[in-house]
Amino acid sequence: MEKKARQFGYTITRDRQIDYDANKHDISKIVAAAEPSLNLCISCGTCSATCSAALFTDFSLRHVILLLRRGETSGLAKEVAKCMLCGKCQLVCPRNVSTRNLIIQISKAVIPAQL
């Protein structure tokens, strides 16, 4: 479609909206069941400020958690692969989110979904 569009000299702008109703929310339910502290995140960004991976990539655990909770899961497998599982985020989280296990559970949940 996009190729054709280029051929014929017009462009298609993709809708940027989060289509919450169309998105699938089963992955966030699976992850929340495996690691309930997912639901305690308050998006403060302390994890992402301290994150070893965030210095060199655009990885942000805070952002990943939000994507998951909105059902925006298509890019998650690529995202969580950037995490080095160093655990620094777990030391700083004010809500005691079990961040390392959360990332492991997200990986488990999204990798089969994207194969």
Next chain:
Amino acid sequence: MPKHVIVIGAGPAGLETSANLAKLGIAVTLVEKEESTGGHVKQWHALFPALLPGTEALDAIRKGMPENVRVQNKTTVTGIEAVNNYFTVSGHNGWQEKADAIVFATGFQLFDARRKEEYGYGIYENVITSADLEEMFATGKSLVNRHGNKPERIGFVHCVGSRDEKVNNLHCSKVCCITAVKQAIEVKQMLPEAEVFCFYMDLRMFGRHYEELYKEAQEKYNIQFIRGRLSESAEDQDGNIVLKVEDTLLGKPLRIKAGLLVLMVGMEPLAGTKSLADKLGLTKVPDGFIQPADEVLQSNFTELPGVFVAGACSGPKSVSDTLADARSAALAVAGFLKL
């Protein structure tokens, strides 16, 4: 026999409760561990939102204190016992009295910022607390950092020791967002050239005229608000503090230097209050703040008849909240004593 009530703690809560009880004809002993009354407000140079000087507020509260209030100062209450239908209260220095009812007005303690080691208080000279800043304002000297320079940039860190389960304080301290806005404005008034930043998770402007003060901070003083929580700070060779936060609204890690960093320390329950409550057999002291019998309908009652609470010992409060709570405590006590 006239009824006798012991009020523990002579901050704004204890002073206002005592004055109102006395006006109702009740004899009051107001016990205070320090030499003078006034509690934490003695340390606050100016009170939000209208910058009323702390000393003026206290003078107004103390003014016209009825004669049937006796202040027992330099006495830390260490024991309370319920005996039949009265209470025996004793102090660390051997002082002891009986009362028909008691009021906890023991307030709070400031969070010890050294417990958040990664923020550098007590390690880097240019990291101070909001309480230190009030003290600097009170001296009236020009604002300089610990190296004697005027800081070009000042950062305020919200929620230090509050909303942080790593230090066991889940609660919000309620007053520190508006205190940060107030102090940011005061700093800008002293150093108009300086840049001032507030780092916050949520801005809780719950009180009357707080939102207005926040808007004034933006409009008149160009104070910058960055939504992100400090993860750690470090010191560079020049003594500047280098902060690491995520700018969560942009979704990028942010590094920023400040010549002075102010930590907005929260209110914690006093350890001594918890131990007194334990001695009395109060069970509802979930996090060290005394829980009223009912938070909506009976905010000054506890689960024990004759034992009342007023002010910040039942949870973070502003001075105006504290005074209103104290007046209502006096009425609750009078009702109990069937006056």
